[in-house]
Amino acid sequence: MKSPWRLGAVGFLFLTMFGILTLQLWRVQVVPAEGVDYAAEALRNQIDWVYTPAPRGQIVDNAGRQLAGTRPALAAVVDGSLVPESAVEELVSLLAAFTGLPADEVEEIVSDARDRGDRREILADLPSEKVVYLAEHREEFVGVSVIPVPQRTYPYSNLASGVLGYIGRPDRVDIEEGAKPTDIVGKAGLEAQYDSELQGTEGQIKFRVDALGSVLEVMGEEFPEPGNTLILELDIELQGVLENALREGLDLARTEYNEDGCEPGSEDDGNEDKGCPVRAVGLVLNVNDGGVLAMGSVPNFDPSIFVAGLDQASFDALPEGALINFAVTGQYAPASTFKALTYVMAMEEGIAPEGADSVEDEILCAGRLARAELGDGSQQVFQNWTRQDDGFQDIHDALMRSCNTYFWEVTWALWDQYKGTEQESLLQDWARDVGFGEKTSIDLPTERKGLVPDRELFETWAADRDPRLDPSRLEFASPWFGGDLFQAAVGQGSMLSTPVQLATAYATVVNGGTVWQPRLVDEIRTEDGELVTENPPTVLNVVENLSASTVRALRNDLSRVVNDPRGTAHSAFVDFGDNLDQVGGKTGTAEIIKRREDADGNVTQEAVNTALFVGVAPIDDPEWVVVVIIERGGSGGGVAAPTAKPILQYLLDQPVTAVSLGEEAD
Amino acid sequence: MVLTARRTEPVTLLQRERALRPDLGLILAYLALSGLGLVMIYSASAPRLLAEGRSPTEAVRRQLLFVLIGIGAFIIASLVEHRALRRLTPLAYFISLATLIAVLVINDGSVKRWINIGRYQFQPSEMAKIAVILALAAILARSLDKTLRWQEMAQAVILVLVPAALIFRQPDLGTMLVFAFVAVVMVFSAGTTWRQFAFMGIAAVIASVSLFQVGAIKEYQISRITAFLDPSADLADTGYNLAQSKIAIGSGGLFGRGLFQGQQTNLSFVPEQSTDFIFTAIGEQLGFIGATVVIGLFAVITWRLLVAAANGRDRFSQLVAIGVAAMLVFHAFVNIGMTVRLTPVTGLPLPFLSAGGTAYVAMSVAIGLGHSVWMRRSPVPVDADL
Structure with missing residues (x-):
């Protein structure tokens, strides 16, 4: 070598290069930077998993008929972790063409799936030709696969929809509680109430993937466990009878209001027809265990429209309140149906009407009653629904004829005797004992608790300046007047009850005093039929001081409401058939004064009547309570009782006949 | 004289015997x-x-064939006599140019690097590397002075630029860089003046800038370099290779996950893992220890080649050994450096380890030529022996 130093320099350069490599390897392998865990990162890299949705549990009626089920279906999903950035644009345009969805919507789904590295559904319930198309074009649809996603089915469409509820994507609250945005959750009704039972456990497929996302090996699969089956007390056949009757009754009431029928419209959009009957609500309750045999309100909806997702137009097309189960959410003045409670109170507490020594004594059922001692001192006039005197009646006749005056005289005696004492609220105590004013804890969401007014409540309202209290009352020492008790005694004024409360109260007074918690689900079983949870009848309260004789008397008088030619519901049941003597009931007509102020400040008042009927059968040994309420439908005797008729016919094995209007009667 | 002659004979025989003795260190490291x-x-x-x-052994059986051919080529190259080799150099150089032209003519895709021969692919640029080393050595060996003349400098640059231009058309940035590195090392060893060196440097800078200006450098080549600078910015595409490879090597730790336990490399998270990214498998499975051993083996070969150069019988042989060493070091440095984000992704294989026929055989021939320099090294000074 002519210049050994040059060779030495080259050798040194080479040595340096090897040295740098070794140093860098030391840095990467032995002392990686703070917080960098290459080993953990390597592990994350290669294990991927996807969730397989569990079939939602079934809901079946008391005879095992499927009300909600699932059927196998295929859905196209995009797995975000398998879509490289470079493929997004083409994939989005392909999917937009494939699904018919707008491109920006598809892009949102794809980018969300990529962000979360998880699957998102693109198209549910694929028809077979789309499945074939995807299989043939697998290469082009990067990251798209077809997986089984069971679809919810509701074989009876609208029937019992208020009870069943519906499903949908989770909202913010659901997600905070742990739902994934891709999940399906119950949004209303039993679907919501028993969501955790119905959900089942989703399956998980864990596999190792390579860098291209190709599955190399399935490491394990946990199969999805189907949700549990809810077995209801409900009888879908009876439900059909109930809903038919409600629909007929509602139509009839509408025709009665306007020959060509009417549309109630909505208060919000300004085209409300205030007189048009809005809806019909009903339920059938087992008197002796609280089982709900049928329940619903019409108009309702077909829950299956929510399965694939509902667009705004279809949602807007739903009638006002169609999604709400008014049997638990609706609050109504019980009106004269409440007289049964006043009746029981008077009998048990021995409070005879003013002018009589005993409830068995007859007094005149006057057309009107005037008292000055009931309010601010001025004369107050109360009118019976008959407007005219209705003859001399004892408490039994008074219930049959629904005589307001009689019960007012009882209330007067109570007020006169106990005003300002603890016994002042004897009536309310009875009402609370049988379930009014508190939720019944039925296994449905959105139950409301009604309202039982008394002095305490009004004083609280006064302290809180509650808008429900007339501001003029604030001037008085106490805002609670005797007139308020008068109103309460006939189920009006501030008194409110849900239909299910009303049914529960009637069941209690006719069964001898046991308040059964109303319940829809009888038991919960696994998909294989193994018992998971029993939902046995639960006693909420036992009304100890309800005597057998009073119960007997009440049953008899309820029967006379229907069977006696002077009974308020008699005309509604003329074509009932046999066994009419086993039917009892009570009519009610809630008078709602709609106060309206127009743009010029003119106040108009309009009375709208909501029709109620509570039926009990068989009256000798009651098994069922039937409640029918037709909101703004007219009178209890004229509309509600005829609507309850086919339901009671069905229950008592009579041929079901069409609803026809009865004689107008409270 | 008689005495001298008598004494010289056995010494020469002894030396000859010694001279033909193979370099065990180099051979063992190679094997x-x-x-x-x-x-x-x-x-x-x-x-x-x-x-x-x-079949799981498909790739390894294929490589075994190349290894056997390569060892044969190594032995033949070790036995080549340098005067004959020097005579053959112009032929080798022009044949190389012809194959580089052929590969451009035959292929019509955007990447033209291979000539298909039956089931196998021949990569002319691998052989061109050897031809360029030989040609450079032949040109540079002409100088009898300690320093290089401008004329030889110019010839050397032209000699490299012609095949480099052809390879640029393939395009194969890595091989061009190999040419540049080998040329610089050889020219330096041959005795450039600092002025010549500076001139070469300036010329290189002007050339690369103008290549960028006329847009002759492909977009993916730029993106490879930008990805090298920040691989996390573009995880899904170019940078992905780098990030995954670094994760793989990093997860190896000091002792590695154990042979065949590479989760990253076995699942092809690291792309081209048996070819360009084979070192990630070593790093992941054999850890820092295994990786250092590999680097050490390369260092051993390099060391033996430089020792051979120091003992080279003539200037041509010396330069061939230095050129081969430079080529080997550069391949190893760029390839391993790429897996630990020290150097950009260029597509240079890791000598003797990456799967691939032409590269393996070419590299075997190259170190075979270097080995032959050792086998025919200058006799040790007679005086010392006496």
Whole structure:
């Protein structure tokens, strides 16, 4: 070598290069930077998993008929972790063409799936030709696969929809509680109430993937466990009878209001027809265990429209309140149906009407009653629904004829005797004992608790300046007047009850005093039929001081409401058939004064009547309570009782006949 | 004289005997790397092949064939006599140019690097590397002075630029860089003045800037370099290779996950794992220790080649050995450096370890030529022996 130093320099350069490599390897392998865990990162890299949705549990009626089920279906999903950035644009345009969805919507789904590295559904319930198309074009649809996603089915469409509820994507609250945005959750009704039972456990497929996302090996699969089956007390056949009757009754009431029928419209959009009957609500309750045999309100909806997702137009097309189960959410003045409670109170507490020594004594059922001692001192006039005197009646006749005056005289005696004492609220105590004013804890969401007014409540309202209290009352020492008790005694004024409360109260007074918690689900079983949870009848309260004789008397008088030619519901049941003597009931007509102020400040008042009927059968040994309420439908005797008729016919094995209007009667 | 002659004879025989003795260190390091290469290729390819329903030994059997051919080529190259080699150099150089032109003519895709021969692909640029080393050595050996003349400098630059231009058309940035590095090292060793060196440097800068200006450098080549600077910015595409490879090597730690236990490399998270990214499999499975051993084996070969150069019988032989050493070091440095984000992704294989026929055989021929320099080294000074 002519210049050994040059060779030495080259050798040194080479040595340096090897040295740098070794140093860098030391840095990467032995002392990686703070917080960098290459080993953990390597592990994350290669294990991927996807969730397989569990079939939602079934809901079946008391005879095992499927009300909600699932059927196998295929859905196209995009797995975000398998879509490289470079493929997004083409994939989005392909999917937009494939699904018919707008491109920006598809892009949102794809980018969300990529962000979360998880699957998102693109198209549910694929028809077979789309499945074939995807299989043939697998290469082009990067990251798209077809997986089984069971679809919810509701074989009876609208029937019992208020009870069943519906499903949908989770909202913010659901997600905070742990739902994934891709999940399906119950949004209303039993679907919501028993969501955790119905959900089942989703399956998980864990596999190792390579860098291209190709599955190399399935490491394990946990199969999805189907949700549990809810077995209801409900009888879908009876439900059909109930809903038919409600629909007929509602139509009839509408025709009665306007020959060509009417549309109630909505208060919000300004085209409300205030007189048009809005809806019909009903339920059938087992008197002796609280089982709900049928329940619903019409108009309702077909829950299956929510399965694939509902667009705004279809949602807007739903009638006002169609999604709400008014049997638990609706609050109504019980009106004269409440007289049964006043009746029981008077009998048990021995409070005879003013002018009589005993409830068995007859007094005149006057057309009107005037008292000055009931309010601010001025004369107050109360009118019976008959407007005219209705003859001399004892408490039994008074219930049959629904005589307001009689019960007012009882209330007067109570007020006169106990005003300002603890016994002042004897009536309310009875009402609370049988379930009014508190939720019944039925296994449905959105139950409301009604309202039982008394002095305490009004004083609280006064302290809180509650808008429900007339501001003029604030001037008085106490805002609670005797007139308020008068109103309460006939189920009006501030008194409110849900239909299910009303049914529960009637069941209690006719069964001898046991308040059964109303319940829809009888038991919960696994998909294989193994018992998971029993939902046995639960006693909420036992009304100890309800005597057998009073119960007997009440049953008899309820029967006379229907069977006696002077009974308020008699005309509604003329074509009932046999066994009419086993039917009892009570009519009610809630008078709602709609106060309206127009743009010029003119106040108009309009009375709208909501029709109620509570039926009990068989009256000798009651098994069922039937409640029918037709909101703004007219009178209890004229509309509600005829609507309850086919339901009671069905229950008592009579041929079901069409609803026809009865004689107008409270 | 008689005495001298008498005394000289046996010494010369002894020297001849010694001169033909192979360099065991170089051979063992070469064989060790080749053997490890086979093991790692199996480890890196078997799961993928199995997953595709093919024989897990498919890739390794193919490579074994190349290794056997390569060892044969190594032996032949070791035995080549340098005067004959020097005579053959112009022929080798022009044949190389012809194949580089042929590869451009035959292929019509955007990347034209291979000539298909039956089931195998021949990569002319691998052989061109050797031809360029020989040609450079031949040109530079003409100078009898300690320093290089401008004329030889110019000839050397032209000699490199012609095949480099052809390879640029393929395009193969890595091989061009090999040419540049080898040329610089050889020209330096041959005795450039600092002025010549500076001139070469300035010329190189002007050339690369103008290549960028006319847009002759492809977009992906730029993106490879930008990805090298920040691989996390573009995880899904170019940078992905780098990030995954670094994760793989990093997860190896000091002792590695154990042979065949590479989760990253076995699942092809690291792309081209049996070829360009074979070192990630070594790093992941054999850890820092294994990786250092591999670098050490390369260092041993390099050291033996430089020792051979120091003992070279003539200037041509010396320069060939230096050129081969430079080529080997550069391949190893760029390839390993790429897996630990020290150098950009250029597509240079890791000598003796990466799967691939032409590269293996070419590199075997190259170190064979270097080995032959050792086998025919200058006799040790007679005086010392006496």
